Amino acid sequence: MRRLIEPDLEARVCARLDARLSRNIDAPVCVALSGGGDSLALLQIASVWAKDRGRRLLALTVDHGLHPLSGEWTAFAGAQARRCGAEWRALAWQGPKPETGLTAAARLARHRLIADAARHAGARVVLFGHTADDVDEAEWMRARGSTLGRMREWSPSPVWPQGRGLMLLRPMLAERREPLRRWLGPRGSSWIDDPANDDPRYGRARARLALAGEAAAAVGSARRPLLGDPPQAIDGEGFRCARQVGRQALAAALVCAGGGEAQPRREQLQALMSRLASGEDFVATLSGARLEAKGPDLAILREAGELRRRAAEPLVLQPGTATVWDGRIELQAREPGWAVAAAQGRMAQLSDLDRACLSRLPAPARASWPVLMHEKSGPVLSSEAVSVRGLTAQRLRLALSRASGETTHEDDLRSPADGEGPWNPLCLGAEHMDRRSGDDCWTTEDINEPA
Known part of the structure; x- marks a missing residue:
């Protein structure tokens, strides 16, 4: 029965894991496990991959404490991890919760907790179960003003400094949500459906409702800004690059030189790109970094004035x-x-x-x-x-x-x-x-x- 439903799913995901991960080393591979259908499918496929390739698998579950059943959901995720032969650790988002921006705060807390736990365990890669549907929903939300970043198959942890040296791998980013659940069914697996996914007060739920019944957007169809010539490291923990640097590379260099984790706002970055294109020589500050444009070259360093103001x-x-x-x-x-x-x-x-x-x-x-x-x-x-x-x-x-x-x-x-x-x-x-x-x-x- 299993082979009649999505017979190639496991092979496709394992091939993506093979393309990125090492074999037969002691460091564990981590899996972000919520207990939902996507993460559960990833857990089961990754556990087969890990056993065949000589790797330990560590599942990490974050209890946000935002729903009365969150403790039961966490326990369910732990049972599923043990069933697959994976190590498991529960993490809790503690302390006061914000009254506004709760979704973004929860996402940030989740990434920070997972990054800390993964680095403590000696892992270098964390697997996430995002799918093509998540990409479409994020694009829908961005078109309506959301500041969500674009998901990539292989990318650094979005939190800093907790996620330093840690990469995220999303091996199911080209797969659709419903086929994953059809794959899980014959394996006798149940999963958690968070009610928030259907609550129109949340942007993700509104995106799902709006996209239901529509033709799925092409995965990766969004235009990605060009990198141009990548910035080069210079003395002073900064970078030098050409004035024609791409928008994506410039944003990354500013954040890295500034030492923070928040990306510059789109309109701020666009204004900076326009000044660079004009050819003028100038000094500007953005994302905690100082940018000096002189002739054809740019120097990007930490802005000392912010350290003075922060005292x-x-x-x-x-x-x-x-x-x-x-x-x-x-x-x-x-x-x-x-x-x-x-x-x-x-x-x-x-x-x-x-x-x-x-x-x-x-x-x-x-x-x-x-x-x-x-x-x-x-x-x-x-x-x-x-x-x-x-x-x-x-x-x-x-x-x-x-x-x-x-x-x-x-x-x-x-x-x-x-x-x-x-x-x-x-x-x-x-x-x-x-x-x-x-x-x-x-x-x-x-x-x-x-x-």
């Missing part, structure tokens, strides 16, 4: 725990007493050598550069007691990976590109420029070679 306290580092500062730098202290802050307002306290090193950066990047401080001493650019890793170059590479074709497989996440290994962006001193110190510092080749 954040130094971030205390907990020994043995990786901490992300300003969305751009990951630090891990080997001993207590260390903190990190912006160089702005502290440059005069640096040694002559450190100030000379800092002067090698582009002038706009110096104030937003991080310095280390110990409770018993003043600020320094680097210390053997703190390992440091810049995040912006790899983040941009992953953000543009689908369009550029550069990062297409889980192996690429485990084997960083040249210049992206563990290095210390605080090691700018002359004594560090021609040698490595435990693979923590730049060499001259690392500094000049784009990631």
